[in-house]
Amino acid sequence: MKLIFQIYHFLGSIYFALFLIASVVLFVIVGTVIESNTQSHGQAAYFTYQNRLFILLLYGFFLNILISALRRWPFRFKHIPFLITHFGLLMILAGSLMKSYFGLQGNLIIKEGMASNEIVLPNTYAIEVTKKDEKIPANLVTEIKQIQTQMKILDLNINLISWCPHCTERFEIESVLNNLQRTVVAYDQGFAGYKVEVTLPFSFSLPLKHFRKGFDNDKAFIKSLMEFLSFWEESKYWILPMDLSLPSNIESIFAFFDWSNVPANEKKACIYAARIILDIISYLEKGKTLSEILMEKRWPFFQNLENFANVSDFFFNLVKQIFSVVNELPEPEWIDFQNLTSNVKASLFTVWLKAYEYEEYNAKKMVVELPLNIIYEASEPLKKWEENIPKIILKIQDGEKIQFTTLAYDRSDTGIKMPLFNGKYLISFKPYNQKIPYRIRLRQARNILYPNTSQPYSFESDIVVTDSLGKSKVTTISMNNVHETKDGYRFYLANLTSLKSGLKQIQLVVNHDPGKYYLTYPGAFILSLGIIMLFFFSFKE
Amino acid sequence: MVHFFKKVCLFLLCYLIASCHRQEPKSMVTHEINGRDGSLEIPIFRITTPDHWIRLDPDKNDDLKDTTKPLVTFQIKKKEERITITIHSFPFFEEHLRVPQSAQIKRWRNQFSVLDSSSIILENYSSGGFVGFLLEASGRMNEKETSIIAFAMQLAQEHISSVKFQMQLHPEKRHYFHQMCCDYTFKALGSKEMMRDNRMDILSSASTLEFIEDIPR
Numbered sequence: 080m081k082l083i084f085q086i087y088h089f090l091g092s093i094y095f096a097l098f099l100i101a102s103v104v105l106f107v108i109v110g111t112v113i114e115s116n117t118q119s120h121g122q123a124a125y126f127t128y129q130n131r132l133f134i135l136l137l138y139g140f141f142l143n144i145l146i147s148a149l150r151r152w153p154f155r156f157k158h159i160p161f162l163i164t165h166f167g168l169l170m171i172l173a174g175s176l177m178k179s180y181f182g183l184q185g186n187l188i189i190k191e192g193m194a195s196n197e198i199v200l201p202n203t204y205a206i207e208v209t210k211k212d213e214k215i216p217a218n219l220v221t222e223i224k225q226i227q228t229q230m231k232i233l234d235l236n237i238n239l240i241s242w243c244p245h246c247t248e249r250f251e252i253e254s255v256l257n258n259l260q261r262t263v264v265a266y267d268q269g270f271a272g273y274k275v276e277v278t279l280p281f282s283f284s285l286p287l288k289h290f291r292k293g294f295d296n297d298k299a300f301i302k303s304l305m306e307f308l309s310f311w312e313e314s315k316y317w318i319l320p321m322d323l324s325l326p327s328n329i330e331s332i333f334a335f336f337d338w339s340n341v342p343a344n345e346k347k348a349c350i351y352a353a354r355i356i357l358d359i360i361s362y363l364e365k366g367k368t369l370s371e372i373l374m375e376k377r378w379p380f381f382q383n384l385e386n387f388a389n390v391s392d393f394f395f396n397l398v399k400q401i402f403s404v405v406n407e408l409p410e411p412e413w414i415d416f417q418n419l420t421s422n423v424k425a426s427l428f429t430v431w432l433k434a435y436e437y438e439e440y441n442a443k444k445m446v447v448e449l450p451l452n453i454i455y456e457a458s459e460p461l462k463k464w465e466e467n468i469p470k471i472i473l474k475i476q477d478g479e480k481i482q483f484t485t486l487a488y489d490r491s492d493t494g495i496k497m498p499l500f501n502g503k504y505l506i507s508f509k510p511y512n513q514k515i516p517y518r519i520r521l522r523q524a525r526n527i528l529y530p531n532t533s534q535p536y537s538f539e540s541d542i543v544v545t546d547s548l549g550k551s552k553v554t555t556i557s558m559n560n561v562h563e564t565k566d567g568y569r570f571y572l573a574n575l576t577s578l579k580s581g582l583k584q585i586q587l588v589v590n591h592d593p594g595k596y597y598l599t600y601p602g603a604f605i606l607s608l609g610i611i612m613l614f615f616f617s618f619k620e
Numbered sequence: 621m622v623h624f625f626k627k628v629c630l631f632l633l634c635y636l637i638a639s640c641h642r643q644e645p646k647s648m649v650t651h652e653i654n655g656r657d658g659s660l661e662i663p664i665f666r667i668t669t670p671d672h673w674i675r676l677d678p679d680k681n682d683d684l685k686d687t688t689k690p691l692v693t694f695q696i697k698k699k700e701e702r703i704t705i706t707i708h709s710f711p712f713f714e715e716h717l718r719v720p721q722s723a724q725i726k727r728w729r730n731q732f733s734v735l736d737s738s739s740i741i742l743e744n745y746s747s748g749g750f751v752g753f754l755l756e757a758s759g760r761m762n763e764k765e766t767s768i769i770a771f772a773m774q775l776a777q778e779h780i781s782s783v784k785f786q787m788q789l790h791p792e793k794r795h796y797f798h799q800m801c802c803d804y805t806f807k808a809l810g811s812k813e814m815m816r817d818n819r820m821d822i823l824s825s826a827s828t829l830e831f832i833e834d835i836p837r
């Protein structure tokens with residue numbers, strides 16, 4: 080009994096309070112050092128306030144404050160400020176403990192026009208399998224190290240063969256296409272696989288039949304063509320001059336490009352256009368202006384030269400005009416197209432390409448379609464835990480069939496889902512999604528710019544928040560304007576990005592503190608009241 | 621001490637009163653707008669406008685497959701003057717059949733007999749899952765000084781594949797079919813002064829034009 084009394088006395092003592100405060104200070108120091116060394120908030124949080132020892136300290140504080148108040152029993156009038164202060168502290172601590180067990184923090188990523196009531200919980204790991212004809216994904220949440228035993232998702236038996244804490248992920252693609260714009264496109268939402276579309280830096284409406292021989296017979300043809308087009312773009316010439324030194328493999332293009340099928344009048348127009356444009360370019364290089372050259376040559380375009388925004392625009396129209404009147408022009412000194420030098424062929428080829436270039440407002444880019452090959456390479460884990468991309472290798476069994484697949488962690492749950500068993504399933508390795516009682520629809524997201532600049536100083540979004548009863552509220556959130564619901568859900572606008580088409584996508588941080596309005600805020604009020612009473616009123620008996 | 625406490629209370633009261641001024645919000649009303657693609661009974665869009673805007677629905681005998689006829693018209697009246705706001709939609713079932721936004725812009729610009737080039741603002745714009753352009757311009761039209769605020773909007777490419785996929789998956793849900801067919805234009809036309817006075821209302825109403833049903837993920 081004496082021991083119990085001593086323990087009770089110690090738990091409510093100032094010594095225990097000092098021990099707790101010193102321990103918390105130590106935790107905070109450790110957390111600060113970890114965060115400054117690793118730049119990882121997640122790692123610091125893991126060792127400090129998410130640590131079980133730290134939670135135990137909170138319980139210690141709760142006991143210490145409770146018992147120190149109870150030790151005043153029987154309570155007297157003079158104890159009122161002291162008791163109110165301690166009651167406020169207990170409520171705040173209870174609120175913190177409640178949040179650590181029942182609170183929620185996650186991300187919600189939505190595009191304009193879409194809605195979602197599922198948030199992505201960071202630092203959780205889930206394998207999601209979607210069966211093509213079932214429409215609803217089966218979602219299994221688990222710690223990564225616990226996937227080692229066999230699991231069953233839908234009809235699939237899944238075994239973790241191996242995993243590594245961090246990997247890099249890259250597309251395998253021809254080096255010549257590396258600098259070009261790439262898009263991953265899904266066939267049948269990914270069930271039928273993916274392709275990579277590489278957009279060429281030119282827009283043409285070419286009669287592709289002339290290229291068929293090259294595409295059919297020579298794998299190097301497309302590579303040579305890409306290199307030639309890149310060379311042309313980098314050269315900055317509108318059409319290539321006939322005396323320019325060219326890449327060595329250019330011959331392979333003309334070996335397979337079928338000039339014989341190009342109509343004679345187009346070839347004739349190419350010769351005229353090349354000669355006239357190269358002539359004009361040579362004059363321009365000598366410092367003459369376009370109007371001076373045209374007046375000297377008595378070319379009729381000079382009369383409405385102001386209609387052309389620049390020289391390229393003029394050349395473009397000139398080529399079109401030559402192609403349209405070519406039948407009226409006298410026969411040139413005929414050239415045998417098959418026996419030309421590479422430089423002359425290249426020059427005429429660029430004219431021919433320009434003749435088929437679309438007008439800018441109607442431009443359709445030429446796109447090359449390639450298979451999607453992803454290479455995962457295991458790497459040293461990063462100091463910043465949040466940026467690690469874990470990789471897993473799974474053995475998946477569907478009845479008699481077995482398939483192995485490698486998956487990298489899709490942190491934002493917006494990446495590609497890999498097809499399994501010839502498109503019967505889709506599988507992904509991602510954070511766990513949790514439903515919240517609010518459906519958020521993004522109506523519009525905006526970058527707010529400094530006046531007359533393209534520099535953003537803020538961003539804001541109009542969202543429609545629909546609760547579980549179907550009641551909707553339209554609200555605008557911005558960097559410093561949070562939306563808060565009555566039951567303690569808070570929605571912060573964390574990020575805004577523009578997608579390829581100009582559509583906006585936002586990331587909301589969703590935070591739920593269930594005890595905030597019942598414990599934390601009233602506790603803070605009661606604590607303040609107790610402090611005021613301690614300072615300003617005397618409760619002498 | 622009590623005197624000091626009173627002073628603190630007075631300060632806090634003044635602080636609270638000073639920080640609680642709010643502008644009265646305008647009275648708004650949400651309209652549902654039917655589609656064009658042979659299913660006119662089904663509302664597809666919704667828009668929130670100030671309640672003094674007068675809604676004019678199309679004549680039921682009109683052939684709404686004719687894209688020159690608006691889905692709905694709103695009017696803002698002030699004495700003899702008025703602003704007319706029309707919303708058209710342009711159904712497409714093949715992507716190459718979509719009306720280019722540049723063509724809409726060109727058409728609107730050509731409606732002016734004289735266009736004040738310094739007044740032209742052409743911006744990229746996105747809202748409600750659509751992307752496109754916002755055109756603001758002033759000039760002379762039908763011998764009157766006129767301003768235009770117009771949006772040429774198309775369903776974003778990112779949404780098209782997911783809507784198509786849901787159409788295959790849920791052929792019974794007709795709203796996916798309707799969502800595929802809903803490139804739209806929103807055009808407000810009126811006198812220069814009246815358009816200037818109502819500009820913010822027009823822009824904020826246009827930003828609320830959206831599908832009634834969510835676009836699928």
